[in-house]
Amino acid sequence: MFDVDIFHNLILGFQVATTWQNLLFCLIGVTIGTLIGVLPGIGPTTGIAILIPVTFGMSATTAIITMAGIYYGAMYGGSTTSILINLPGESASVMTMLDGYQMARKGRAGPALGMAALASFIAGTFSIIMLTLIAPPLASYAVSFGPPEYFALTFMGLTLVSALGGDNPLKAYISAVVGLLVACIGIDAISGVARFTFDDANLLDGVGFIGMAIGLFAISEILVNIEEPMKQVFSDAKLGFMSLFPNLQDWKDSFGALWRGSVLGFFIGTLPGSGATLCSFIAYAVEKKVSKHPEKFGTGVIEGVAAPEGANNAAAGGGMVPLLTLGIPSGGATAVMLGALMIHGLRPGPMLFSTNPEFVWGLIASMYIGNVFLIILNMPLIGIWVQLLKVPYKVLMPLILTIAATGIFATDNNIFDMWIMFFFGLVGYVMRKLGFPAAPMVLALVLGRLVEMSLRQSLTISHGSISIFFNRPISGVLMVVALLSLFSPLIHSLWVRYKSGKEKDFTPSEW
């Protein structure tokens, strides 16, 4: 029965995804995504954030198709600069640099770029198939969730984002708590009391999500880039179409890396807080561990390109699972998408599969199509993207800044939102400098209302006893996971103390 359902739903999805608008915007989305991936100094989260206002004229389905396209498109594009000029186009491609650039120096830029694109396609498609199979049962399971489960889920999402999202969990927790406090600003939905509004009527509605996200991600990114002017580096690699294809030996070498990267990327990618960057780190580390010749990693082995590139694309698909089924984003980019959908009037979560099947399945089907677009954009047309590297950042910076500002104004016709962007731009810059990650704060703002409502509803049901979160099986498990991840820094530091003296192991945080 079940398989038939999925088949029907996929057909519905393809009917939605192949209308000319959706096809066009899928193509536009993946093209912008590739562009953002190629250009250093602007990442997918920033790209999606500044383009949210542009999507308001579209239907919610077209909007999410475009935004998702930017996200997974950026995973393709990011590898190009990593390989050619040893500069990651975005953070998920940092690991690709290690072996990709070495391959380019040995004159094998073509196969490296080709393998990056093909690995992206294979792993990306794998993760969409997994998404197609896993999301519906998970959603139908989650329909029975009540307030305690939702609180436990959001709580777990926030603790995982903070525990996994960077090298200083304490600062990530602080970032999340401040984000929740920002979410409290405005009129309390239950009692009607105005909170932390500083008697400013503009704040009664709460802090605008777009202004905050663009400030924290885009403006602070611009400020950091101004401070260290980017060097213009060009590549003179000759890239004929045929030179892009990896040879048989390359495929043999990469086979294991491809499937391990796909599986790891997808499953780790579904965890809230993981994000594509972490997945590519882990995939590279695992590949090095299982390899027969770990010492060759970093000298230009093709597995070192296939594993992280596969993983970051699989993670982009994996990240859609918690977003669509539970309404919990997996990282910064999906948090921004969730915020955008809420402005579109959609509340992602388990009900979405039954109330808006054309939305969910249209998106999933569009991802299959988008991956085909991307392999075309990134194989025969790679030369064009390499040319685009010549666009200097000084042209890009005013463009990003004015798109962001105009877009924010366009959202609500409100100058106040631009000041929100300005304020959080400064806050975001200081946070970057001090090592406080921005993603937990944005996630907390997006989830804030849900956290508070579910918490207060649960406590009302239980007459004020917190045991309600632990008595129910699902919320109990989620709470235990959350508490474990909350105390993981403590456990980790005890472990490090226990191991001290021994040789230091490879850890992602070193990078």
Next chain:
Amino acid sequence: MKKADMIASVVLLALAGYVIQDAWRMPPSATFGPSAGFLPFWLGILLAVLATILFVTNLKRETTEKDREAVFPGKKALFAITLVMAGLAVYIELIEVLGFLVDTFLFILFLVKVVEREPWRLTLTVAVSTTVVLFITFQILLKITLPSNMFGF
């Protein structure tokens, strides 16, 4: 980093203090269940605890080589950042006076010419093309009414 972290934790403690006392004064729930001040109050407590941990761990740990590096960039970079943010503030403040077209054009002129010190030809090309592309995208394609000045543009 050590000193910066300690300053940050003091600022966060002050913020937590403000939140706690403000949440404390929020009206109690008229009906059954937790009131409006419930979550902010506990978040304030949590923030205070986390900030204290940040302060204490930094106080106790040894100063490393990395701590001696400056957290914020040198004067030149800070000046450029200040210029951009000041320009942005003026841009936001004037957008309803000058109108979108003039204000955006001048802002980009300022960014490219004053902040990045590019030659006039590049400056004008970037300023004109960016303004026109944004205007076409938002005003014409997306049909959003952008601010205009007293002369109507």
